[in-house]
Amino acid sequence: MYDSISMSRKIELSSVEASSESAQCSVQDYVKRAADGDVAAFEALIGPYMQRVYAFALGFCRDTEEAMEISQEALIKAFRSIGSFRGDSSLSTWLYRISRNVFLDRKRAVKSRGRDRAVHVDGMEEIARSGSDPEQELIEQMENERVRDAVLELEPSHREVVLLVDMQGLSYREAADVLDIPVGTVKSRISRGHEALRDVFKAKCLLREK
Amino acid sequence: MKCNEFRQLWEQAHCGMDIDASKRAELEEHSAACESCRSYAADIDDIKKALAAAGDAELPDGFAESLHLRLAEDAWERRNVQDRGAWSWIFRSAIGMAAAAVVLVAVFSVLPDRDTGLAGSETAAQELVGTDADATHIPADRFAVVKITLDVEQVEDEAQIEVNLPEGVVFVGEGGNPVAQKSMQWTEPLEKGSHEIKVLVQGTRPGRGVIKARAMTEKVEYVTNATVVVD
Numbered sequence: 001m002y003d004s005i006s007m008s009r010k011i012e013l014s015s016v017e018a019s020s021e022s023a024q025c026s027v028q029d030y031v032k033r034a035a036d037g038d039v040a041a042f043e044a045l046i047g048p049y050m051q052r053v054y055a056f057a058l059g060f061c062r063d064t065e066e067a068m069e070i071s072q073e074a075l076i077k078a079f080r081s082i083g084s085f086r087g088d089s090s091l092s093t094w095l096y097r098i099s100r101n102v103f104l105d106r107k108r109a110v111k112s113r114g115r116d117r118a119v120h121v122d123g124m125e126e127i128a129r130s131g132s133d134p135e136q137e138l139i140e141q142m143e144n145e146r147v148r149d150a151v152l153e154l155e156p157s158h159r160e161v162v163l164l165v166d167m168q169g170l171s172y173r174e175a176a177d178v179l180d181i182p183v184g185t186v187k188s189r190i191s192r193g194h195e196a197l198r199d200v201f202k203a204k205c206l207l208r209e210k
Numbered sequence: 211m212k213c214n215e216f217r218q219l220w221e222q223a224h225c226g227m228d229i230d231a232s233k234r235a236e237l238e239e240h241s242a243a244c245e246s247c248r249s250y251a252a253d254i255d256d257i258k259k260a261l262a263a264a265g266d267a268e269l270p271d272g273f274a275e276s277l278h279l280r281l282a283e284d285a286w287e288r289r290n291v292q293d294r295g296a297w298s299w300i301f302r303s304a305i306g307m308a309a310a311a312v313v314l315v316a317v318f319s320v321l322p323d324r325d326t327g328l329a330g331s332e333t334a335a336q337e338l339v340g341t342d343a344d345a346t347h348i349p350a351d352r353f354a355v356v357k358i359t360l361d362v363e364q365v366e367d368e369a370q371i372e373v374n375l376p377e378g379v380v381f382v383g384e385g386g387n388p389v390a391q392k393s394m395q396w397t398e399p400l401e402k403g404s405h406e407i408k409v410l411v412q413g414t415r416p417g418r419g420v421i422k423a424r425a426m427t428e429k430v431e432y433v434t435n436a437t438v439v440v441d
Contacts, residue, residue, distance in 0.1 A: 037285040039353070043278065050274065055267040068270055072277050079281055080288075140263070147264035166258055167265025191221045194254050197261075206260065207253055 028087070035083030042079050049092050050075070052168055053099050059163040060103045062148050070106060074099040089177050096164065096178045143206075150200045158193035161186050211240040216247045224258070282353045282382075282410075345437035348413035353382055358407040358423045358436045366400040369425040369432075373409055376419025378440050382410045400425060413440030 027045070034042035046053075053074060058067035078085075078098050085094055151159055151167070164175040165186070172190075176183045201207045211219075219237055223229045229237070241248055348354040358373070372395045375381065380388040407423055418439045425432040 037288055037352075039278065039281045039285050042281060043274075050277070051267070051269050054269050054273065055265055058267045059265065064270055067267075068273060068276075072273075072280060075277060076280055076284055079284060143260070144264040144267075147260045151261070151264075162261065163265070166261035169262070169265070187218070187222065191218055194221065194257060195217075197257050198250070198253050201253070201257055201260075207256055 027091075031082055031085055031087075034079065039079075042082060045082070045091065046075055046078065046095065049095050052092065053095050056096055056099055056163060056168055057103065059148060059151060059159075059167050060100075062145075062152060070102050071099060073106075074102040077102065090174065093170075093174050093177045096168070096170070097180075100160070100178065146204060146206060150197060150204055150206060153200050154193055154196055158189050158196060161189045162193045162197065165190055211236045213240075213244060213247050213250075216240045216244070217250060220247075220251055221254070224254070286353055286355060345418070345439045348379065348411065348438055348440045350413045350416055350440050353410060353412050354438075356409045356411055356421055356436050356438055358409065358421060358434055360405045360407060360423060360425055360432055360434050362400045362402055362405060362425065362432060363430075365402050366425070366427045366430075368397055369400045369427045370395060370397050371407070372424045372426070373407065374422045375411065376421065376438070378413060378415035378417045378419055379411050379421070379438055380414055382412050388412055388414070411438075413438075416440050 030041045030045050034045055050071075054067060054071040057070040057074070058064065061067055061070065074095065078095055081098075085091065089097075151162055154162060160179055161175055164170045164178055165172065170178065172183050172186045176186045179186070198207070216237060219229060219233060220241075223234065223237060241251065346354060346356045348356075362369075372393060374393045381391070381394065382388060409421065411421075418437065421436045421438055423434050423436070
């Protein structure tokens with residue numbers, strides 16, 4: 001019962017993601033209900049972005065458990081403050097911004113405790129369950145992990161824009177909104193980030209021979 | 211055009227930014243003449259493809275379900291600020307109860323010096339129905355945690371616990387889904403003293419009812435009830 005309600009809301013919402021006035025009203029209605037503590041309304045709002053928020057967090061930390069914790073913490077914070085979402089930026093931009101802040105807060109907390117980041121890979125079980133071509137999936141997953149490792153070697157300011165623009169598909173303008181920096185800064189950081197990544201990719205033999 | 215300028219412009223051209231026709235022509239001209247920049251452009255193309263693929267991570271199993279429970283917990287906590295404190299870990303432990311398929315959270319903790327109004331064996335047949343003021347209010351179609359207190363007069367090595375729901379209230383199962391059954395049973399050892407049973411439920415129909423809980427051993431039966439009002 002609950003799932004079908006939630007699903008129909010998601011479908012309804014995804015069909016009104018466009019910026020028409022009526023759609024805006026509908027989204028605002030969901031926002032209002034979510035602000036009143038309606039979990040289903042909030043889930044309908046964030047449903048289309050949940051995976052992206054998790055993938056964004058994974059790009060920061062690589063540890064799947066930590067990424068899950070960061071992304072869920074971010075989404076819970078978003079739930080608590082959804083009433084303050086005015087639609088000035090897109091919902092996805094707002095969620096990315098909260099996720100980034102959660103990551104930075106946790107990083108500061110970890111730093112103050114003097115703990116190192118734990119990195120582990122636990123994708124084998126998922127592959128075993130996913131069927132189709134496990135060998136190929138394993139190769140792809142390992143490749144993706146190496147790519148995420150490479151991104152982690154970038155300096156943080158470059159890593160952020162690479163994560164948002166290249167890995168999450170945001171425009172320069174949207175990335176600038178998330179990071180609260182000028183578009184020109186995004187351009188220069190992404191350019192430097194790519195140059196640095198090229199070196200890292202070469203060192204890790206991630207670039208094919210030409 | 212110098213190589214640095216080419217690389218910046220190339221980046222912009224490949225991120226959907228508007229580049230005027232003359233600059234685009236210059237890009238192509240430079241690319242045709244400069245092997246180093248051709249190689250650079252091909253490498254960045256590959257890098258961007260690899261990044262896009264790596265950015266598309268699938269959600270771990272159970273992500274939506276555990277998030278749902280955390281959100282429900284958060285919403286519930288906000289509605290019941292006075293009850294803040296001991297709830298977080300209860301819900302989190304509930305997330306792990308996949309095998310049970312039902313998020314029925316029974317937590318037994320000794321809470322001495324607490325007057326709970328329980329019924330002992332001699333009052334097994336007595337239903338303690340409180341007033342609406344004492345009741346747990348459950349907004350229709352929302353979650354609530356109902357606390358049922360059970361006093362145990364002696365250590366019980368093994369007691370069968372049973373919780374029965376009235377009409378209009380359902381157990382909330384894994385993933386926040388309602389569970390069809392109206393009764394849940396399990397076996398636990400019990401320490402002497404007061405115990406709280408906490409049950410995650412959802413109101414489905416406005417009305418008033420009683421959640422009945424029993425702890426049964428070979429020799430004794432403890433019974434207690436909690437009034438709920440679905441608003």
